[in-house]
Amino acid sequence: MSDASAHALDHHEPVTSTGIPNKKVLMWAFLGSDCMFFGTLISTHLIYRKISATVGGNTLDVRDIFDIELTSFSTFILLASSLFMALAVSAIHKGNLKSTRWMLFGTIIFGSIFLACQVYEFTHFAHGKENVNGDLEHQLTLSSYAGKTLEEGKDAVLEPHVFGSTFYVLTGTHGTHVAIGVFWLIGWFVYSFTGKMSTADAMDIECCGLYWHFVDIVWIIIFPVVYLMEYAF
Amino acid sequence: MATESIKYAAPDTETKLETKVFPRPGQHTSGIVDWLTTIDHKKIGMMYGLTALFFLLIGGVEALLIRSQLWSHNMDVLTNRQYNQMFTMHGTTMVFLVIMPLSAAFFNYLMPLQIGARDVAFPRMNALSLWCFVAGGLILNLSWFFTGGSPAIGWFGYAPLTDTRFAEVIGDMGPDFWIFSLQMLGLASLLASFNFITTIINMRAPGMTMMRMPVFTWMTLIVSFLIILAFPAITIALVELMFDRTYDTNFYDFLEGGKPHLWQHLFWIFGHPEVYILILPAMGIVSEVIPVFSRKPLFGYGLIIFSGAIIGFMGFAVWSHHMFTTGMGVVATSAFSILTMLIAIPTGIKIFNWIGTMWGGRIRFDTPMLFALGFITMFMIGGFTGIMHSSVPIDAQHQDSYFVVAHFHYVLIGGALFGLFCGFYFWIPKMSGRMLNESLGKLVFTLMFIGFNLTFFPMHYLGMIGQPRRTHSYNEGHGFETWNQIATIGSAILGVGIAIGIFQFINAFFNKKLKPAGKNPWDARTLEWTLSSPVREYNFARNPIIKSRDQAWENNYGAKENHSEKEPLDDHGVHMPDRSWYPLLTAFGLFVLVIGMLFHASIGPAGELVRDYTVAICGGTIAIFGIIMWSLEGPAGYHLFPKENEE
Ligand code: HEM
Numbered sequence A: 001m002s003d004a005s006a007h008a009l010d011h012h013e014p015v016t017s018t019g020i021p022n023k024k025v026l027m028w029a030f031l032g033s034d035c036m037f038f039g040t041l042i043s044t045h046l047i048y049r050k051i052s053a054t055v056g057g058n059t060l061d062v063r064d065i066f067d068i069e070l071t072s073f074s075t076f077i078l079l080a081s082s083l084f085m086a087l088a089v090s091a092i093h094k095g096n097l098k099s100t101r102w103m104l105f106g107t108i109i110f111g112s113i114f115l116a117c118q119v120y121e122f123t124h125f126a127h128g129k130e131n132v133n134g135d136l137e138h139q140l141t142l143s144s145y146a147g148k149t150l151e152e153g154k155d156a157v158l159e160p161h162v163f164g165s166t167f168y169v170l171t172g173t174h175g176t177h178v179a180i181g182v183f184w185l186i187g188w189f190v191y192s193f194t195g196k197m198s199t200a201d202a203m204d205i206e207c208c209g210l211y212w213h214f215v216d217i218v219w220i221i222i223f224p225v226v227y228l229m230e231y232a233f
Numbered sequence B: 001m002a003t004e005s006i007k008y009a010a011p012d013t014e015t016k017l018e019t020k021v022f023p024r025p026g027q028h029t030s031g032i033v034d035w036l037t038t039i040d041h042k043k044i045g046m047m048y049g050l051t052a053l054f055f056l057l058i059g060g061v062e063a064l065l066i067r068s069q070l071w072s073h074n075m076d077v078l079t080n081r082q083y084n085q086m087f088t089m090h091g092t093t094m095v096f097l098v099i100m101p102l103s104a105a106f107f108n109y110l111m112p113l114q115i116g117a118r119d120v121a122f123p124r125m126n127a128l129s130l131w132c133f134v135a136g137g138l139i140l141n142l143s144w145f146f147t148g149g150s151p152a153i154g155w156f157g158y159a160p161l162t163d164t165r166f167a168e169v170i171g172d173m174g175p176d177f178w179i180f181s182l183q184m185l186g187l188a189s190l191l192a193s194f195n196f197i198t199t200i201i202n203m204r205a206p207g208m209t210m211m212r213m214p215v216f217t218w219m220t221l222i223v224s225f226l227i228i229l230a231f232p233a234i235t236i237a238l239v240e241l242m243f244d245r246t247y248d249t250n251f252y253d254f255l256e257g258g259k260p261h262l263w264q265h266l267f268w269i270f271g272h273p274e275v276y277i278l279i280l281p282a283m284g285i286v287s288e289v290i291p292v293f294s295r296k297p298l299f300g301y302g303l304i305i306f307s308g309a310i311i312g313f314m315g316f317a318v319w320s321h322h323m324f325t326t327g328m329g330v331v332a333t334s335a336f337s338i339l340t341m342l343i344a345i346p347t348g349i350k351i352f353n354w355i356g357t358m359w360g361g362r363i364r365f366d367t368p369m370l371f372a373l374g375f376i377t378m379f380m381i382g383g384f385t386g387i388m389h390s391s392v393p394i395d396a397q398h399q400d401s402y403f404v405v406a407h408f409h410y411v412l413i414g415g416a417l418f419g420l421f422c423g424f425y426f427w428i429p430k431m432s433g434r435m436l437n438e439s440l441g442k443l444v445f446t447l448m449f450i451g452f453n454l455t456f457f458p459m460h461y462l463g464m465i466g467q468p469r470r471t472h473s474y475n476e477g478h479g480f481e482t483w484n485q486i487a488t489i490g491s492a493i494l495g496v497g498i499a500i501g502i503f504q505f506i507n508a509f510f511n512k513k514l515k516p517a518g519k520n521p522w523d524a525r526t527l528e529w530t531l532s533s534p535v536r537e538y539n540f541a542r543n544p545i546i547k548s549r550d551q552a553w554e555n556n557y558g559a560k561e562n563h564s565e566k567e568p569l570d571d572h573g574v575h576m577p578d579r580s581w582y583p584l585l586t587a588f589g590l591f592v593l594v595i596g597m598l599f600h601a602s603i604g605p606a607g608e609l610v611r612d613y614t615v616a617i618c619g620g621t622i623a624i625f626g627i628i629m630w631s632l633e634g635p636a637g638y639h640l641f642p643k644e645n646e647e
């Protein structure tokens, strides 16, 4: 922070009433607002979670669908990416450009692994799982859910359900946030090769970091609320 | 607080990134290009205002059509469906395209002047907000020309009216236009609010502490917070609805497990804070005007601000009073009822503060003051009926009757619109440099006041004797005719009043025969009145150093130590950021994206659903290109060299 404000003066960054740079105030305001976006999505999910656990002949047990090991792994990866991000911010403050570059790179890679896991997860959930007879069961789409195969040689029947709607839209919105973050970081990564990057950019990278940590924290809420809770209650 | 002025690099060392496609308009740009690329908060404010006044006329015509249909029993001016479309479009237009942007016009124009800033924190983002608003208004009104015409779902779009299976016309696109335009307008409001919050927190002139800020600026801050915290709820609700309609999810689809009730909650979690988003700016305006025309400082400055903040805070905890009749259960219903009654207290406090300000003052009855007084009295009536329906059993009688229509028009026209007109009569001399004709102003006030009361007072009675709202026609024998006819006549009078008012506002900018205003024609109190009218491009030639609240007044009448000072002229001149094409381009990209989304689905030769996202992707690409170029071009800029007192 102190470095940032010292360098602010010779870069058209006007002195502000609070001493906090404008962009940072903007970012905080945006994150406050974003809390409400996720708050609304998470409440929608929670409200619907236990409603209509049975549809038609299916009893909804999402544990049959989830791949909790994979999601735990990707959660860990996303958390670890925050460490890289924090190191990148601290490196740019110290003026260590090389370290900044590679820490940014680490964040990008870990963010991308998380996204890849999510894509894998979505496609597999939507496709369903094959049972020993080669029939599809435990399938979750945007609008429906299929439980167990009732008859050999036939796929399980899809019936309308809300779980897929709330699940995909909530985690998808989070994934979109991660993707935007990854593109933003890629922007900085490319910029670091132009030779123009300096400690004057510290504040901008810090804002990027604020965003990244926030998206991370949201996942720390989503993971227990959407996934772990299904195993507890 | 740092008082040394900011040193900018000299103009020749500016790094500028020019692109061949969109050469950046330079310092001497004028005419249409200037308006399209401007990032000056004053011009953006004026465009916000002008567009909103245009929509006021459109929304007004829709209202008059509704009133003609209700002239007598079983009329046929409009069909059933047209009637539903009319009240949907009227409500949506008035809330999102008139009152909110008119408030935004004042925020934009005045707030930086009131805190002693040269512009908002992010001028180009401010321009993007304007163009998103224009695009949103356009999208909503384009709906008239496509399948099914405009939405017929009410301004709150209750589920399951929005369910594709219940559409009256097959393939009805009205609700889709409605969804996307609200998203666009929400984006516009969010962008503007982030900007205003940053500006007010961070760009105050030296000495302009929070508790020296004019009340209008305080209300700007509170409303901006309300917007960034309330709009997400409806944005997500609309995303879910969009998924329901386009990708077959089941959020609100009761046939497949969804709950229409959830829509109501999400809508009103946004919707109730929204009504304060509509009224607080008007309260801010009136809090500026009443002290000026009573020649007394505002009574209870701290209390007015504090109660504004409390209203904003509590506004998030009363939404379910719109849902008393949905069967939420005794506990929830009672809790929301009590909170609704409590929220009337801070509202009442403000009214006593305004009365206290006038008490013992030397009151001048110029047009702005008349509108301010009209505001207080009319808003009070609306507040009283509000308190009435905070009582659950009584609300069961009011709900969906004309009584509620009377309530919210008293707060929205008698409150918000009168407050905004008060603001126009007060500040147009500052914006245009010319005084408005007083007698014409008083005529407008009289017409509006009489027309408004004739239209809406009888609705209290009509509601009590059972006329339902949102209903196309009524039968003979209920005794509804007489009062409906009075209301229709009143609405015509109100319409004439508003039309003359709008004419007068626009005329002020063109009619050279009007009296010049000078710096401070009303002997007003706040910082913007120390500047010339119209305000110059750079606002303040030298940064002011604020010494007290009501700085303009103190400079004229206060003790020497309360006079504001000025930082010395900077020999590097005043740095002005350059105009830019990219806000307009980005908004255009978003517009194309929306059009692409609206028309992406079609029926293929075999009757299957074909999705084609080409146009949407083009739009998205344009928007992203705009944003990238935007961040690469930087603020850049040129320097102006005003003389000592050229401001
Ligand atoms: C004293 C403060 C207020 C109280 C206690 C209050 C209370 C209420 C209640 C309980 C309703 C629901 C009536 C029903 O549908 O049965 C309502 C409706 C409404 N109020 Fe207020 N209100 C207050 C102030 C305002 C203000 C300041 C505004 C806007 C500027 C406003 C705008 C509306 C609107 C637009 C509706 C109707 C919404 C709809 O159903 O379409 N109210 N009010």
Ligand SMILES: [Cu+2]
Binding pocket: B271, B272, B275, B318, B319, B321, B322
């Ligand atoms: Cu309300």
